[in-house]
Amino acid sequence: MVRIAPSMLAADFLHLGESAVIVNRYADLFHLDIMDGTFVPNISFGFPVVEAIASVAEKPMDVHLMIVHPEKYVERFARVGTSMLSFHYEAAGEQSGEVIRLIRSFGMSPGIVINPDCPVEKIFPYLEDVDYVLIMSVFAGFGGQKFMDTTYDRIRTLKKELDRRGLRRDIEVDGGVSPSNAPALIEAGATMLVAGSAVFNSEDPAATIASMRQRI
Numbered sequence: 209m210v211r212i213a214p215s216m217l218a219a220d221f222l223h224l225g226e227s228a229v230i231v232n233r234y235a236d237l238f239h240l241d242i243m244d245g246t247f248v249p250n251i252s253f254g255f256p257v258v259e260a261i262a263s264v265a266e267k268p269m270d271v272h273l274m275i276v277h278p279e280k281y282v283e284r285f286a287r288v289g290t291s292m293l294s295f296h297y298e299a300a301g302e303q304s305g306e307v308i309r310l311i312r313s314f315g316m317s318p319g320i321v322i323n324p325d326c327p328v329e330k331i332f333p334y335l336e337d338v339d340y341v342l343i344m345s346v347f348a349g350f351g352g353q354k355f356m357d358t359t360y361d362r363i364r365t366l367k368k369e370l371d372r373r374g375l376r377r378d379i380e381v382d383g384g385v386s387p388s389n390a391p392a393l394i395e396a397g398a399t400m401l402v403a404g405s406a407v408f409n410s411e412d413p414a415a416t417i418a419s420m421r422q423r424i
Contacts, residue, residue, distance in 0.1 A: 210390075211400045212417045213237035213270050215382070216261060217252055218404030224257075227408060228264045234414040237270040237292070239382070239402045244275040247299050248349030255288065262289045270400075272321060272382065274348045275299065279307050286314035294319030294342050294380075297331050308337045319380065323347055324356050328365045335375055340400065341366060346383030355384025360396045367397030390420040 212235045219227035231238050238261060243252040252274075262269060268291035273281070278295035285293055293316045300307045304320060311318035317339040320331050324344055331341060343362055346353035363379055370377055381393050382402035390401055401420055410416040 210394055210398070210421050211236035211378075212407075212420055213239035213380070213400055213402045214407040214413075214417070215239045215241060215402050215404030217241045218408045220408065224260065225264060228261060230407070230413045232264070232266040234417045235267065235407070237268050237400070238265050239404075240269060240271045242271060242273050242275060242281075243349060247276045247296065248274045250349045255284065258285075258290075259288050265289070268292060270294075270380075270402075272342060272402075273299075279303070279310055282307070282310050282314055282316075286316055290316055292317045292319060292340070294321050294340070296321045296323070296348065297334075298323060298326055304331075304334055305337065308334060312337075319378075321348070324358065324362075328362050328369075332369055335370060335373065335377060338377065340378035340380055342380040342382055342402075343398075344383050345381050345385065353384055355386075355389055359383075360392060363393065363396040363398055385420070387416060387419040391422065 214231050214235050241252050243250045245251040270292040271290045273295045276299055293311050297304055297320055308318040319340040319342050320334050320338050321342040345355050345359040378399045379397050380400035381398045385401045385403045386406040407413050
């Protein structure tokens with residue numbers, strides 16, 4: 209079954225507990241976008257907010273680092289209870305393998321992320337070592353961007369390579385995901401969908417999440 213990971217960046221920060229209840233009851237993962245204002249031109253939230261979410265989270269926390277030097281914070285995210293930790297290939301480059309091993313050494317599932325302008329083939333050397341790949345369908349840094357249709361072919365390219373190697377890895381997609389494009393993303397090979405505005409701005413978040421799980 210496809211897992212849905214509501215992005216807490218789109219939650220109501222004045223009522224964060226209520227947003228957490230939605231994830232606990234109806235979704236599969238808490239998706240936390242961590243931005244430093246350097247790797248991306250925006251700042252999201254830090255450890256106090258992560259710790260607050262962790263204190264009520266009944267579902268695993270899926271943390272997406274949009275920061276320079278992701279290796280500096282791996283241990284800290286492990287200590288707050290992170291289950292899945294991903295970082296950008298663009299930030300780590302040739303040190304990506306070392307970051308992956310560091311994440312796993314702290315008992316977390318490692319993931320690698322690429323922006324829309326990064327060729328999927330760049331991360332092929334790391335497919336054996338990660339548990340999942342996060343393909344950005346918008347440029348990392350801001351919520352509410354328009355979904356890029358080139359994402360479908362990028363997912364297919366990645367899925368084809370995973371199948372060729374006989375690897376079972378999750379393919380996560382983040383950016384402009386909604387009930388309207390979720391079926392096509394699933395058909396292309398996505399197994400985890402990050403959705404922020406589509407969930408938290410919905411009149412019926414439970415129904416929205418349920419609809420995104422379905423394959424047409």
